[in-house]
Amino acid sequence: MFKKIVMFLYVMNLAFVGNAFAAGQDREDGLPGMPYRTPTDKEFRVCADPENLPYSNQKGEGFENKIAEVLAKDLGKELTYEFWLDRQGYLRNTINAQRCDVIIGMGSDVDTLRTSKPYYRSGYVFVYRKSSNYNIKDWNSEDLRKGIIGIVGESPPTIPLRDNDLMANARPYRLQRDLNLPPGHMIDDLVAGKIDVAIIWGPLGGYYAKKAKEPLVVVPLPEFKSERNSFDTLKGKAEFNISLAVRKKDKDRMEMIQGALDRNQSKILKILDDYGIPHVPVVLSDKIGN
Structure with missing residues (x-):
């Protein structure tokens, strides 16, 4: 899920997880010789x-x-898709190859694309079984020391996990998604009792917790400052602004879409709520649309 984690990991070392600067590596015009379909003015190509x-x-x-x-619908266009597995090369083979024009969810601070104003902000969460009777609110919660903690290796929460001496409790999960496993397999492991707490990106945790057969508790991670890390802007960051993205040169397209985003903000937030996606108010001090 490369583009999904581009916004979540420090120094962009995971350009939506493990995509290793995918946005930066992808060419502006896609690979030479790659075919693309000429769009019509009536299409909204995602x-x-x-x-x-x-x-x-x-x-x-x-x-x-x-x-x-x-x-x-707002723009009066026909919705069409270019589907491509979200792994390394995703941008190169889709938007930069002119096969589609819009990415619905992208970190607001991605420099290789033109991003909208953030339309939501989400973060990492603790998820645990309600039946465990845990009461986890922050990194000082003693219940974190009682069981196995599932966490994606190299994700931002590994810093506070380390600084609170909880690494011995950790069970690491792959940074790059294993396509042989469902996206919510960490939550599946939580329900199955293979781990006791999941520390996971909020949209994944919230959605799969809502669908789980066993009641689960979802708690947002607090922002965290590491005493061991000298990089002030990167200390335990847990929340990120999310934007829509188009090609850098598509200024007119972005202006058109921004209007639709502004007109439909309440509908978008309701969609997030319907899917169990945790979100908080956008922080405008973060870098936004370019």
């Missing part, structure tokens, strides 16, 4: 992953699918 819920799938069941539907 780049999306075909099987990456809660974001998107080919059946249109993801929350980003629903946001795309709202925007296309």
Whole structure:
């Protein structure tokens, strides 16, 4: 889920997880000789992953699918997709190859694309079984020391996990998604009792917790400042602004879409709520649209 984690990891070392600067590596014009379909003025062409819920799938069941539907309807355009697995090369083979024009969810501070004003902000969460009777609110919660903690290796919460001497409790999960496993497999492991607490990106945690067969508790991670880390701007960051993105040169397209985003903000937030996506008010002091 490369583009989904581009906004979450320090120094962009994971350009939406493990995409290793994917946005920076992808050429502005895609690979030489790659074919693309000439769009019509009536199309709203979205780049999306075909099987990456809660974001998107080919059946249109993801929350980003629903946001795309709202925007296309507002603009009076036909919604079409270019589906491509969200891994290294995603941008190169989709938006930069001219096969599609819009990415619905992207970190607001990505420099290689033109991003909208943030339309929501989300963060990492603690998720645990309600039946455990845990009461986890922050990194000082003693219940964190009682069980196994699932966490994605190299994700921002690994810093406060380390600084609170909790690494011995950690069970690491792969940074790059294993396509043989469902996107919510950490939550599946939590329900199965293989781990006791999941520390996971909020949209994943909130959505799969809502769908779980066992009641789960979802608690936002607090922002955290590491006493061991000298990089002030990168200390334990837990929340990120999310924007829509187009190609850097598509200024007119972005202005058109920004109007639709502004007109439909309440509908978009309702979609997030319907999918169990945790969100907080956008922080405008963060870098926003370019």
